[in-house]
Amino acid sequence: MIKVLVVEDDEVTAMNLKMSLEKQGYEVVSIADNAVTARNKIKIYNPDIALIDIGLQKTMDGIELAQFIREKNPLPFIYLTAHSDNEMLSKAKKTEPYGYIVKPFDPVNLHTTIQMALYRFKEEKKRNSNINELMSDREELEKLVYAKKLSDKPIVEFGNGYRHDTGLGETFYENQKIKLTKKENAFIRLLVAQLGSVVDFEQAINYVWDTKGATDNSVRTLVWRLRNKLPTDVIKNASGVGYYLEE
Amino acid sequence: MIKVLVVEDDEVTAMNLKMSLEKQGYEVVSIADNAVTARNKIKIYNPDIALIDIGLQKTMDGIELAQFIREKNPLPFIYLTAHSDNEMLSKAKKTEPYGYIVKPFDPVNLHTTIQMALYRFKEEKKRNSNINELMSDREELEKLVYAKKLSDKPIVEFGNGYRHDTGLGETFYENQKIKLTKKENAFIRLLVAQLGSVVDFEQAINYVWDTKGATDNSVRTLVWRLRNKLPTDVIKNASGVGYYLEE
DNA sequence: ACCCAAAAGGGGCATAATCGCGATATTTAC
DNA sequence: GTAAATATCGCGATTATGCCCCTTTTGGGT
Numbered sequence: 208m209i210k211v212l213v214v215e216d217d218e219v220t221a222m223n224l225k226m227s228l229e230k231q232g233y234e235v236v237s238i239a240d241n242a243v244t245a246r247n248k249i250k251i252y253n254p255d256i257a258l259i260d261i262g263l264q265k266t267m268d269g270i271e272l273a274q275f276i277r278e279k280n281p282l283p284f285i286y287l288t289a290h291s292d293n294e295m296l297s298k299a300k301k302t303e304p305y306g307y308i309v310k311p312f313d314p315v316n317l318h319t320t321i322q323m324a325l326y327r328f329k330e331e332k333k334r335n336s337n338i339n340e341l342m343s344d345r346e347e348l349e350k351l352v353y354a355k356k357l358s359d360k361p362i363v364e365f366g367n368g369y370r371h372d373t374g375l376g377e378t379f380y381e382n383q384k385i386k387l388t389k390k391e392n393a394f395i396r397l398l399v400a401q402l403g404s405v406v407d408f409e410q411a412i413n414y415v416w417d418t419k420g421a422t423d424n425s426v427r428t429l430v431w432r433l434r435n436k437l438p439t440d441v442i443k444n445a446s447g448v449g450y451y452l453e454e
Numbered sequence: 455m456i457k458v459l460v461v462e463d464d465e466v467t468a469m470n471l472k473m474s475l476e477k478q479g480y481e482v483v484s485i486a487d488n489a490v491t492a493r494n495k496i497k498i499y500n501p502d503i504a505l506i507d508i509g510l511q512k513t514m515d516g517i518e519l520a521q522f523i524r525e526k527n528p529l530p531f532i533y534l535t536a537h538s539d540n541e542m543l544s545k546a547k548k549t550e551p552y553g554y555i556v557k558p559f560d561p562v563n564l565h566t567t568i569q570m571a572l573y574r575f576k577e578e579k580k581r582n583s584n585i586n587e588l589m590s591d592r593e594e595l596e597k598l599v600y601a602k603k604l605s606d607k608p609i610v611e612f613g614n615g616y617r618h619d620t621g622l623g624e625t626f627y628e629n630q631k632i633k634l635t636k637k638e639n640a641f642i643r644l645l646v647a648q649l650g651s652v653v654d655f656e657q658a659i660n661y662v663w664d665t666k667g668a669t670d671n672s673v674r675t676l677v678w679r680l681r682n683k684l685p686t687d688v689i690k691n692a693s694g695v696g697y698y699l700e701e
Numbered sequence: 702a703c704c705c706a707a708a709a710g711g712g713g714c715a716t717a718a719t720c721g722c723g724a725t726a727t728t729t730a731c
Numbered sequence: 732g733t734a735a736a737t738a739t740c741g742c743g744a745t746t747a748t749g750c751c752c753c754t755t756t757t758g759g760g761t
Contacts, residue, residue, distance in 0.1 A: 250702095288566075296566055300573040307553070307570060309563040316556040319535075319543055323554060326547040338585060345592040350661055351647075352598060375651045384650065388719060389694030423736095425721055431738065432720090446729055446736060635708060670747090672710055678750060679709090693718055693747060 208234045209325070212254040214245040214272065215287065220310065224258065224287075227314045233321070242272040249280050256321060256328075257284040258308075261299060270295075273302040283328035285320055287312065363399050365452050366441035371399045380438050390415050391433050398442070398452045407449035455481040456572070459501040461519065462534065463487040467557065471505065471534075474561045480568070489519040496527050503568060503575075504531040505555075508546060517542075520549040530575035532567055534559065610646050612699045613688035618646045627685050637662050638680050645689070645699045654696035 211233045215221040218240075225235045236252040239245035249257070257276065261269040269286065276282050285306035286299060299307075305324035308317060363371045370379040378385045378395050387395065393415045397406055408423045415421075415429070430450055434442055441453045458480045462468040465487075472482045483499040486492035496504070504523065508516040516533065523529050532553035533546060546554075552571035555564060610618045617626040625632045625642050634642065640662040644653055658673050677697055681689055688700045 290562070296569055300570045303574050303577060304570065307563075307566060309560055309566075313556055315537070316554075319546075319554060319556075322543055323547045323551065327550050330550060338588075341585075341588060341592065345588065345595065346664075348592065348595040352595060353657070353661060372651070377651050386692060388692075390720075392695065421721075424723080427737065428721070428739090431740085434738095444729095444737070637709070668709090669711070671712080674748065675710070675750090677748095681749090691718095691748070 208232065209256065209321075210234050210236045210252060210254040211321070212236055212245065212248055212252065212257045213238045214240075214242070214257060214269065215260040216240045217260070220260075220287075224312070224317075227312070227317060231314065231318050242268065242275075245272055246275060246280075249276070249282065254282065256305075256324060257282055259284050259286055261286045261288045261295065270298050270302055273299075273304065277302060281328075281332075283324040285324055363402060365399065365402055365454055366437075366439060367453075368439075369437075369441060371395065373399070385436060387433070387436060390429060391436070394429055394433060398450065402452055403454060405445045405449045405451040411449065455479065456503065456568075457481050457483045457499060457501040458568070459483055459492065459495055459499060459504045460485045461487075461489070461492040461504060461516065462507040464507070467507075467534075471559070471564075474559070474564060478561065478565050489515065489522075492519055493522060496523070496529065501529065503552075503571060504529055506531050506533055508533045508535040508542065517545050517549055520546075520551065524549060528575075528579075530571040532571055610649060612646065612649055612701055613684075613686060614700075615686075616684075616688060618642060620646070632683060634680070634683060637676055638683070641676055641680060645697065649699055650701060652692045652696045652698040658696065 209232075211228055213221055213224050213228075213235055215224065215238065221238050221240075225238065228235050236254050237248045239248050245257070245259075248254075259269040259272055273284055273286075276284055283305040285308060286304045287308050287310060288295075289310045305327055306320040308320055361373055363373060365371065366380075368381045370382075371377070372379070373396075376392055376396060378387065378392075394411060397411060397414045401410075408426050411426050412421050412423075416425075430442055430444075434440065443451050443453055445451060456479075458475055460468055460471050460475075460482055462471065462485065468485050468487070472485065475482050483501050484495045486495050492504070492506075495501075506516040506519055520531055520533075523531055530552040532555060533551045534555050534557060535542075536557045552574055553567040555567055608619065608621050610620065612618070613627075615628045617629075618624070619626075620643075623639055623643060625634065625639075641658060644658060644661045655670050655673050659668050662668075662676070663672075677689060677691075681687065690698050690700055692698060
């Protein structure tokens with residue numbers, strides 16, 4: 208049986224609604240006379256649909272209640288109204304109600320509107336879950352692309368048997384990866400980027416070191432360590448200038 | 455001015471509607487007394503909204519007209535009805551009308567219903583274009599993935615005795631499945647996808663964690679837990695860079 | 702909605718790796 | 732030949748990592 212929550216502060220209207228609904232086979236789980244109560248009742252009874260008097264006076268009006276429902280507890284809702292000024296209308300339409308009934312209500316109209324609202328809600332839910340599926344699909348793809356570090360950046364060859372993958376930022380000698388530290392890697396990247404020309408000290412310091420900077424000797428030490436890790440002698444020195452890679 | 459098409463075969467009702475609408479500032483571009491005419495009028499006048507008598511007698515009834523509108527010429531439409539049996543109701547709700555008015559209509563109700571319908575239609579249109587954007591986004595990613603042939607190699611071997619099933623997302627050591635948590639699995643997937651190169655911290659965070667992100671320490675802890683579950687030492691560290699799998 | 706167990710996050714500290722710098726040897730440029 | 736530039740090393744400082752523990756968050760089951 209379809210569970211209906213009635214939110215209406217006029218007792219007479221509320222009872223009329225209740226009777227009319229019950230006669231048509233609906234179950235009125237509760238009647239709330241204000242928005243706060245309504246929120247609680249929704250949590251407790253988990254109704255299938257709510258009929259909301261748009262002109263509730265206390266604490267929060269019907270429109271705010273509808274916004275709460277949209278955000279926190281999706282549920283189809285139908286507005287009940289006695290009259291309607293333009294301001295209220297423009298607010299009400301922003302909540303995209305599932306139906307709208309002008310008092311005094313007609314029982315048949317009530318039934319029809321509820322049925323339509325239930326149907327639309329069901330369909331929208333379906334559509335939303337489809338959309339969510341698509342979204343998570345898309346995210347997975349994005350991650351896959353990211354994981355593979357998809358890049359059309361080139362692989363540069365140098366020395367004799369060296370390969371540097373610009374995308375990965377890694378260096379290989381005869382297809383063997385060379386394990387380097389962060390700064391060593393950075394320096395190699397710089398040398399590769401400048402393949403064919405000399406990297407001077409200042410350039411190296413600016414590129415490899417951030418903020419603090421370093422001395423020329425730091426660069427020399429770095430080169431020394433790097434040379435120890437590279438099987439062959441590919442890092443050449445241009446005396447008085449800097450370093451370069453053998454092509 | 456908002457252009458309204460009235461589809462109504464009872465002349466008296468039609469004229470009443472027209473007058474009421476015009477008094478409220480709408481422009482009634484045409485009145486059709488049957489569905490076929492209505493279809494043509496829609497093409498000619500391109501109305502903003504249609505009011506459809508649900509009980510049209512000739513050729514095609516209002517419901518079928520609504521279906522035509524949904525499929526061929528999107529437009530918000532509101533049903534008008536004098537009475538409603540259950541069969542008609544169940545058909546009508548499947549077309550998800552933008553509004554529903556019981557005759558005899560109340561002018562204020564008419565206005566309100568039209569405003570709500572127009573608003574909802576506009577919002578739905580926006581949402582749909584967002585969805586379409588997402589879909590085409592996704593398609594492009596898919597193309598990229600296929601172009602780079604990323605989704606190949608269902609089973610990857612590494613370490614010495616490790617096997618990772620890309621499809622299942624499961625990892626085995628000597629044919630023994632290793633039970634891992636969600637994040638552990640995600641990290642392994644990333645390592646496998648990057649087999650042969652280093653996964654840096656930033657990449658790990660982006661891939662394994664969603665939105666919220668994580669700190670480097672989270673990654674380290676994750677690696678630590680993972681290493682506890684793997685019988686041998688296959689996850690290597692590249693100091694200052696990240697982690698990689700032993701091939 | 703509630704509870705409980707598993708999973709995840711993050712702090713702290715010990716250990717390990719990296720880095721910077723100075724001292725000294727070696728090479729290079731002229 | 733000599734001064735400047737560079738290579739080489741070792742040691743202490745700095746930084747990164749491993750490891751463990753405790754707290755918070757998740758997620759499944761009733």
